[in-house]
Amino acid sequence: MSPADLLGLFGHFLLLSLLAIGGAITTAPDMHRYLVTEHGWISDSQFTASIALAQAAPGPNLLFVAVLGWNVAGPLGALATMSGILLPSTLLTLWATRWGQARRDTLGVRAFTAGMAPLTLGLLAATSWVLTQPFRQQPGAWVLLALTVTLALRTRISPLWMVGLGALAGGLGLV
Secondary structure (H helix, E strand, C coil): CCHHHHHHHHHHHHHHHHHCCCCHHHHHHHHHHHHHHHCCCCCHHHHHHHHHHHHHCCCCCCHHHHHHHHHHHHHHHHHHHHHHHHHHHHHHHHHHHHHHHHCCCCHHHHHHHHHHHHHHHHHHHHHHHHHCHHHCCCHHHHHHHHHHHHHHHHCCCCHHHHHHHHHHHHHCCCC
């Protein structure tokens, strides 16, 4: 990978950092577009496996960004994606937290805070759609999805049970 490509990778993740409301995972659809569709640096299955591997590992959820960068360009790719995703969001968060705390009772800050929940849910729904692309043609995946949503909305069962059920279904070749 050329230095210009690494700089482009860094710059793209720099921009995504400012859109990562609800966490970096909410920008996975655009990461997929950039890395898989636009540049073809990794395949669709590599993209999905990178996220699954990082999410299964202990530690922050942000690790998938490093795994994606590593799969694209090794250690320099991981450095480009991680520094790109961390720098702007960290600096903006530090500034906004201090600014918002000083003005937390104003109408504008309260409205902004209330508006973040639906935005985050929409971004997570888009991420789910991209990550389930390889499995959507399998009926078992839709059954598992319906079961997961139903249990999440109607019971207090821990979502970890559904993750375990999904892993079991995948291990048995059902999805």
